[in-house]
Amino acid sequence: MNWNLFIKEMRRNALSLVLWMIAIVLLISLTMSVYRTVIENQTRIMGMMSLVPKGALQFKGISNFNDIFSVLGFYAANNVIYMMVLGSIFAIVLSSNILLKEEYNKTAEYLLTKPLTRSEIFFSKLAVIFLHIFLLNLVAAMAGLICMELVKQGPYNTHAFLILSVYTLLLNLLFGAIGLFMSTLVKRPKPITTFSIGLVLIFYFISTISKITDSISRIGYLSPFNYANTNAINPDYKLGFWHLLYFTGISLILTGISFRLYNRKDIYL
Amino acid sequence: MQVIEITDLSKFYGKARGIEHVDLEIGEGEIFGFIGPNGSGKSTTIRILLNMIFPDSGNARIMGLDVIRETKKIKQLVGYVPSDANIYNSMDVHEFLNYCLHFYQGQNDARRITELSEMFELDLKRKIAELSMGNRKKVSIVQSLLHRPKLLILDEPTTGLDPLMQAKFFELLRSENRNGMTIFFSSHILNEVQLLCKRVAIIKEGKIIQLEDIETLRKKQLKKVYIEFGDPVNQENFSIQGLENVITRYGNLLSFMYSGNINELVGLLAEKKIIDVTIEEPSLEEIFMHYYK
Numbered sequence: 001m002n003w004n005l006f007i008k009e010m011r012r013n014a015l016s017l018v019l020w021m022i023a024i025v026l027l028i029s030l031t032m033s034v035y036r037t038v039i040e041n042q043t044r045i046m047g048m049m050s051l052v053p054k055g056a057l058q059f060k061g062i063s064n065f066n067d068i069f070s071v072l073g074f075y076a077a078n079n080v081i082y083m084m085v086l087g088s089i090f091a092i093v094l095s096s097n098i099l100l101k102e103e104y105n106k107t108a109e110y111l112l113t114k115p116l117t118r119s120e121i122f123f124s125k126l127a128v129i130f131l132h133i134f135l136l137n138l139v140a141a142m143a144g145l146i147c148m149e150l151v152k153q154g155p156y157n158t159h160a161f162l163i164l165s166v167y168t169l170l171l172n173l174l175f176g177a178i179g180l181f182m183s184t185l186v187k188r189p190k191p192i193t194t195f196s197i198g199l200v201l202i203f204y205f206i207s208t209i210s211k212i213t214d215s216i217s218r219i220g221y222l223s224p225f226n227y228a229n230t231n232a233i234n235p236d237y238k239l240g241f242w243h244l245l246y247f248t249g250i251s252l253i254l255t256g257i258s259f260r261l262y263n264r265k266d267i268y269l
Numbered sequence: 270m271q272v273i274e275i276t277d278l279s280k281f282y283g284k285a286r287g288i289e290h291v292d293l294e295i296g297e298g299e300i301f302g303f304i305g306p307n308g309s310g311k312s313t314t315i316r317i318l319l320n321m322i323f324p325d326s327g328n329a330r331i332m333g334l335d336v337i338r339e340t341k342k343i344k345q346l347v348g349y350v351p352s353d354a355n356i357y358n359s360m361d362v363h364e365f366l367n368y369c370l371h372f373y374q375g376q377n378d379a380r381r382i383t384e385l386s387e388m389f390e391l392d393l394k395r396k397i398a399e400l401s402m403g404n405r406k407k408v409s410i411v412q413s414l415l416h417r418p419k420l421l422i423l424d425e426p427t428t429g430l431d432p433l434m435q436a437k438f439f440e441l442l443r444s445e446n447r448n449g450m451t452i453f454f455s456s457h458i459l460n461e462v463q464l465l466c467k468r469v470a471i472i473k474e475g476k477i478i479q480l481e482d483i484e485t486l487r488k489k490q491l492k493k494v495y496i497e498f499g500d501p502v503n504q505e506n507f508s509i510q511g512l513e514n515v516i517t518r519y520g521n522l523l524s525f526m527y528s529g530n531i532n533e534l535v536g537l538l539a540e541k542k543i544i545d546v547t548i549e550e551p552s553l554e555e556i557f558m559h560y561y562k
Binding site: 108269 | 369
């Protein structure tokens with residue numbers, strides 16, 4: 001790893017990170033601000049929700065009506081979309097561009113002619129991806145925790161909240177690895193941002209549609225969202241070993257392949 | 270010691286040719302010209318030397334170091350000016366130069382930035398995004414010299430520079446060369462190669478077709494001939510091997526490039542009624558065109 005490159009990349013992406021943090025914190029705060037109103041109107045909302053198809057509720061990660069009346073259930077049901085989907089979009093956009101940008105902006109002619117190995121470039125940029133995703137998740141989790149503390153009506157399971165946050169981080173990191181992998185496959189340098197965002201949304205769509213329709217539930221296995229358990233108020237909620245292995249395993253394999261590909265990649269400008 | 274050694278180097282982009290069986294040796298302290306039009310393989314050769322792309326076959330060494338396995342050590346010793354000055358737009362000039370300088374071990378002399386920037390009249394506070402093409406090129410040149418490289422690789426370095434700055438740049442190159450720097454100068458502008466380089470390789474369709482001292486190349490057989498005949502001349506009656514670019518004017522004036530045996534030409538001229546003959550050295554441009562036919 002090269003510190004000079006690492007610091008430059010951290011600075012280069014800092015504004016984007018701060019804007020994403022502000023957006024996520026605002027969304028979480030706004031959503032959590034209506035929690036007390038939901039509790040005050042619990043009976044009416046129960047009545048309204050009984051009219052909503054089960055599939056539509058599952059689309060939001062709600063498996064039981066009572067879920068959303070606990071502060072953690074409300075947080076999981078409403079904010080999961082922000083950090084799991086938006087966080088994954090942030091991760092994949094950052095990682096799919098961080099190496100490729102040097103190519104399509106042609107700045108690689110300067111970077112690759114400095115005394116650095118490809119490995120140093122790769123790991124410096126990988127560290128930036130990891131740190132950015134981690135910081136965004138940390139800020140989002142802190143915002144969630146503060147909001148829950150402010151609006152809670154009773155105690156909630158902080159351990160479950162931590163596990164939910166770890167699932168979100170693992171999912172975001174996996175999309176970071178997918179973005180990096182895709183960027184090393186690109187032969188002629190051009191931005192792949194639209195494709196990357198599309199991929200996250202497609203995976204999210206696959207996951208949600210597989211939960212709504214039993215006959216196609218198996219296609220859900222194709223989507224990483226399927227393995228990020230958001231049912232935080234379940235008493236048995238835990239970080240499953242196989243889920244952990246799935247996220248870390250695929251992330252590490254994709255990162256390893258990306259490293260090998262980048263080390264032998266012809267950089268066309 | 271050879272500073273650059275390229276042996277049987279080939280690179281294809283799919284089916285498209287990059288370079289084929291290129292062999293080249295450049296000695297220490299040389300200013301070497303690498304001439305060829307766009308797409309001839311100049312940039313491909315340079316990018317292999319700098320490990321931006323990988324060769325399909327053959328090998329290349331810089332100062333005895335392998336360009337693939339020992340690229341980091343090589344880049345500590347090499348400066349590079351790319352043909353396009355695409356620099357990070359978000360940075361200012363000083364930030365970019367400082368960033369570049371910090372990649373080099375033992376090269377933290379910030380005075381070097383000031384010294385070179387003053388020489389090239391660069392405003393260090395300006396944002397890269399605000400700079401003209403010429404000023405970006407100057408920044409690009411300055412970053413290549415910050416660490417006092419032993420080998421400087423230049424790919425079309427004068428694009429965008431005004432004539433005064435070009436002259437200043439060439440003077441700096443001569444001065445650095447006198448201090449031992451080897452210079453690999455790739456260009457399609459022959460006059461600047463002629464001004465600076467001692468030896469030159471001409472590359473055509475991915476292959477080196479000529480490798481000569483500039484003076485030898487200039488003197489080598491190819492002559493530019495003007496003849497004024499006493500009578501109207503018919504090109505068909507003036508046929509001899511080695512004749513090219515034949516142009517007839519006013520019926521009795523003939524000009525051409527001649528690369529054949531000079532005795533045969535004189536013999537043929539002796540049979541004609543001649544008023545005037547001028548035989549001169551062709552320009553490098555004309556020699557270049559000759560090789561590209």
